[in-house]
Amino acid sequence: MKKHIITLPGDGIGPEIMNSAHELLKAVGEKYNHEFTAESKDIGGIAIDKHNDPLPLETIEACESADAILLGAVGGPKWTDSKIRPEQGLLKIRKHFNLFANLRPVTIFDSLEASSPLKQSIVHGSDLMIVRELTGGLYFGQPSERRDGGQSVVDTLTYTYGEIERIVRIAFDTAMTRRKHLTSVDKANVLESSRMWREIVNTVSKEYPEVTVEHELVDAAAMKLITNPSYFDVIVTENLFGDILSDEASVITGSLGVLPSASLSENGLGLFEPIHGSAPDIAGENIANPIGMMLSVGMMLKYSFGLHEESAAIEKAVNQVLADGFKTADLKIDGAVTLSTAEMTEKIISCL
Amino acid sequence: MKKHIITLPGDGIGPEIMNSAHELLKAVGEKYNHEFTAESKDIGGIAIDKHNDPLPLETIEACESADAILLGAVGGPKWTDSKIRPEQGLLKIRKHFNLFANLRPVTIFDSLEASSPLKQSIVHGSDLMIVRELTGGLYFGQPSERRDGGQSVVDTLTYTYGEIERIVRIAFDTAMTRRKHLTSVDKANVLESSRMWREIVNTVSKEYPEVTVEHELVDAAAMKLITNPSYFDVIVTENLFGDILSDEASVITGSLGVLPSASLSENGLGLFEPIHGSAPDIAGENIANPIGMMLSVGMMLKYSFGLHEESAAIEKAVNQVLADGFKTADLKIDGAVTLSTAEMTEKIISCL
Numbered sequence A, B: 001m002k003k004h005i006i007t008l009p010g011d012g013i014g015p016e017i018m019n020s021a022h023e024l025l026k027a028v029g030e031k032y033n034h035e036f037t038a039e040s041k042d043i044g045g046i047a048i049d050k051h052n053d054p055l056p057l058e059t060i061e062a063c064e065s066a067d068a069i070l071l072g073a074v075g076g077p078k079w080t081d082s083k084i085r086p087e088q089g090l091l092k093i094r095k096h097f098n099l100f101a102n103l104r105p106v107t108i109f110d111s112l113e114a115s116s117p118l119k120q121s122i123v124h125g126s127d128l129m130i131v132r133e134l135t136g137g138l139y140f141g142q143p144s145e146r147r148d149g150g151q152s153v154v155d156t157l158t159y160t161y162g163e164i165e166r167i168v169r170i171a172f173d174t175a176m177t178r179r180k181h182l183t184s185v186d187k188a189n190v191l192e193s194s195r196m197w198r199e200i201v202n203t204v205s206k207e208y209p210e211v212t213v214e215h216e217l218v219d220a221a222a223m224k225l226i227t228n229p230s231y232f233d234v235i236v237t238e239n240l241f242g243d244i245l246s247d248e249a250s251v252i253t254g255s256l257g258v259l260p261s262a263s264l265s266e267n268g269l270g271l272f273e274p275i276h277g278s279a280p281d282i283a284g285e286n287i288a289n290p291i292g293m294m295l296s297v298g299m300m301l302k303y304s305f306g307l308h309e310e311s312a313a314i315e316k317a318v319n320q321v322l323a324d325g326f327k328t329a330d331l332k333i334d335g336a337v338t339l340s341t342a343e344m345t346e347k348i349i350s351c352l
């Protein structure tokens, strides 16, 4: 297989972990006989510095002819108060490529269970997938503006039927490949958009008789993620609820650094990135955790290229290395040896 | 002191725990020489059943001449699919009486620390107050409707400058009575309303030079509530974020049943209610936890009547009873004796 990947290292630890992605792609390519080519472009803070634009046209054009996009991380204190902000690049690339389906797996590795802030008895066995709508809702609705000379302000939550239907379908399809249990999260006791969301979930559910569907209010879901995370299989929800709940869910693993994500469009183009941020405080020190990035490569191989065996091999290698007693500085595993970014990358690759 | 209270028992366990409130008021009145009169009115499901209206005019009128309102809980499976829903009564009473300031203390009682889903080392020492805006934002913004013959939907998040300013002021005032640390939660990297919110917080903060102010994004706050809850003192946020975060924060106590809340207006009228719901599954069994209700009475005495000593006495009695090894069925305290609703009420009153 021949695939062309655009890499967007971005800011902070982004470039370091993108190196790990390159090495991993090289190794997988050699072992399984694929030709992965990669080209690096700018996004986020570095793009603001170099092009005065968090998502330069050159980056967009390169992505347009790519088979997939890998992203490191964007943002940092340098740009916090600037008018143009790194995150705008992220929002713009999602919208431009219609990356409406954000998949956020929340997996608890056995060796990391003890480092969860939750009691081990509660977090044990948790394995869920949050399907977050990524290009609609309050994030992009218009009007979003000050009014009455600054005396009031408005933001707008809008969805079309089709926007809700397509993300709900992705969620059902995802549930079919897992434990067939879907929890749709909304605020139907308050929001009209949530009531429409709920109706569409119920309509689409008729096509998936094997999937058990439940509706949960967002406040109740925020509680249950803490009191009973293993209850969930697949969660589907709108953009802002998904932002909050997926971050909430991710910390119960005790290891933000190992979590990947995928953002998919209808035509197959996907953007893959670890969920940890740019961590500017440790940038350049060769101590960042490359696992989230490497598992994002795994998601890319699976979701964009259909390479299930290769993807599973990466997951297995990560599991193996953690179980063998190796970790990076951000992880808490009793008695494990702490490796640098480069060493951890090597170790995982050697286990492929 | 002479005060007239409207009690709204509502649904499920509401009436049982309202009995506890009555007994507590009687005891406090006798001990401290106050005359509390109470009159019961309908709200929620029972009001739908009796008056076909979750907030009958009679209830509104009675509340209008009251010094404070006590609420049990509303809702239940009986009304889940009905067109008129119990929660509408709650939203309507908040809006009608302009109860814009929702105070949700999140306190970890020593004896309950071990029953938190979080590790004891993480939850230890947590004591925060969430100040939630309760009458604006997405909950009440217009338009909130289907469009294009059901092909799209819109909800609206609006705030006026004044609506944000008054809740922010309450939060600063609250911080001044506590550890003087205020965290304002928003989504300023996406929402215009959040950017205005942030500006207003910064403006008002000039009047409170002693208070340390921080801005935190809602997704980051959802994480930190789990990884480091004792970091927070006072959190202030808009209606929907507050709904999610206050429920999330409440479960880390391991004891929803003991948490009270206050919803205050500008003219001093307040509504006080435990945060647990109507728990229809255990209604009528005399096993519901009355502590959330009794501490809500405590908040009423303090916030509406200025009776600080009486309020502190209730808190102290609750602490005492829990420390003495008594609990209700919902609480997990090793070796403690389980009491009924009535017994727990008596026990706390006897400790006053």
Ligand SMILES: CC(C)[C@H](C(=O)O)[C@@H](O)C(=O)O
Pocket (backbone or CB within 6 Å): A087, A090, A091, A243, B189, B190, B219
């Ligand atoms: C940076 C920000 C705009 C973004 C979001 O809210 O979507 C981030 O929090 C995320 O979840 O990817």
Ligand SMILES: CC(C)[C@H](C(=O)O)[C@@H](O)C(=O)O
Pocket (backbone or CB within 6 Å): A189, A190, A219, B087, B090, B091, B243
């Ligand atoms: C019942 C519902 C409308 C309400 C809300 O969302 O405000 C409840 O969740 C609460 O927090 O009091």
